Amino acid sequence: MTNPVLSVRDLSVSFRSDTRTVHAVDHLSYDVAPGEVLAVVGESGCGKSVTAMAVMGLLPPTARIEGSIRLGGTEIAGASEKELGRVRGKDIAMIFQEPMSSLNPVLTIGRQIGEVLRRHQGLSKKEARARAVELLDLVGIPAPAQRVDEYPHQLSGGMRQRVMIAIAVACDPSVLIADEPTTALDVTVQAGILEVLQSLRERLGTAIVLITHDLGVVADAADRVLVMYAGRPVEQAPVHELFAEPRHPYTRGLLGAVLRPGGEGKRRLPEIPGLVPSLDAQPDACNFAPRCAHADDQCTTRRPGFKAVSLDAGADAAHRAACWHPQETPVLTPTTQEAGQ
The missing domain is CATH 3.40.50.300 (P-loop containing nucleotide triphosphate hydrolases)
Structure with a gap:
């Protein structure tokens, strides 16, 4: 940059x-x-507008x-x-x-x-x-x-x-x-x-x-996307890469809930289970862990760093996620095709 x-x-x-x-x-x-x-x-209440107002004073x-x-x-x-x-x-x-x-x-x-x-x-x-x-x-x-x-x-x-x-x-x-x-x-x-x-x-x-x-x-x-959850950054990547290969479970949940036009009948949209945590106290752990199917003891006891998702990436890596277990399987959504055009 x-x-x-x-x-x-x-x-x-x-x-x-x-x-x-x-x-x-x-x-x-x-x-x-x-x-x-x-x-x-990010969903309502995740801190997007508060961040903007803070920048503007x-x-x-x-x-x-x-x-x-x-x-x-x-x-x-x-x-x-x-x-x-x-x-x-x-x-x-x-x-x-x-x-x-x-x-x-x-x-x-x-x-x-x-x-x-x-x-x-x-x-x-x-x-x-x-x-x-x-x-x-x-x-x-x-x-x-x-x-x-x-x-x-x-x-x-x-x-x-x-x-x-x-x-x-x-x-x-x-x-x-x-x-x-x-x-x-x-x-x-x-x-x-x-x-x-x-x-x-x-x-x-x-x-x-x-x-x-x-x-x-x-x-x-x-050009780039920053995903926020409950006041914290959870993933950041170039737009094409984020839609093609989302790595944080919350990002994958957002993309998985996108409507897919045509041919799916009465398919129920997938949802992220659980509720957004209270912002009264931020845990020194992953705040998405209570809603994540991949969470383990490490997720509930230690806060993940906002780091590169690839071990080969350098300190200035463009794709980062705050997750102990970033996922690798692509998520196919209508916007994946849009982002790749």
Whole structure:
């Protein structure tokens, strides 16, 4: 990998209350190179969005953050609000979930896009409006000169999501975090949003951290995949390799539950038995062991390292898993074929 534009090392995030402490993220590390798309996947509650909010410095005061977050070589973990204000929207930006609730309903689209331009680039009101029109055109919104003066409720869900993208890329950030950018959108609109993100990556060389549940989106858009479970990283690999040869039992369970179109009648989808563990206390062992058919005494008493799945791989191995007994049998899913195309 070339020098990463975003580097996260041993990131841990916990939330304290009067009665308990929740460990939402536990020793997570990853790098993202310029122009790369890293997909972060896992079921709800595994820590994907909390990680993104920690990187952006948007967690509440009840959150305790440990570890390192370096943006372009500059440490931003623990930075003051003033320091973060200089880089948010300019060097790193985020596309939030639920664009209707993220956009201000009483301000026009143009004013909301123009705010970041005036703050970080010092544009006048007139210049910011003109640039907002250009950005709306860039993200594929028709009649941008008309839409710029409209309010969020006048736009469809897909258009509002495109507005969120326009705000996020207004200052050409080096890193873009996209948190579920295609959730609740129909397939056609979803394809349009992914096309916009790919276009921005190609034009601007933006590194993208794509948070999603949709493995089809991952196969179509990502270069590498990071799989999280209960706040911990469990597997990381190039997208084609992850779909063709998943090694962690949890990853295999996710891929095995993908719908297979046609010819299977009333086949019941396989499920991962058991429940997600409570995050009140992270065990010093494999936290997936209670749900794993291959778990033994070693799994329940010692925490596996996040290491290369191949004994022949070096220290910079691209495919890693946190498992004492990584599986080798391929898992055949529809997305395996998609990823290999």
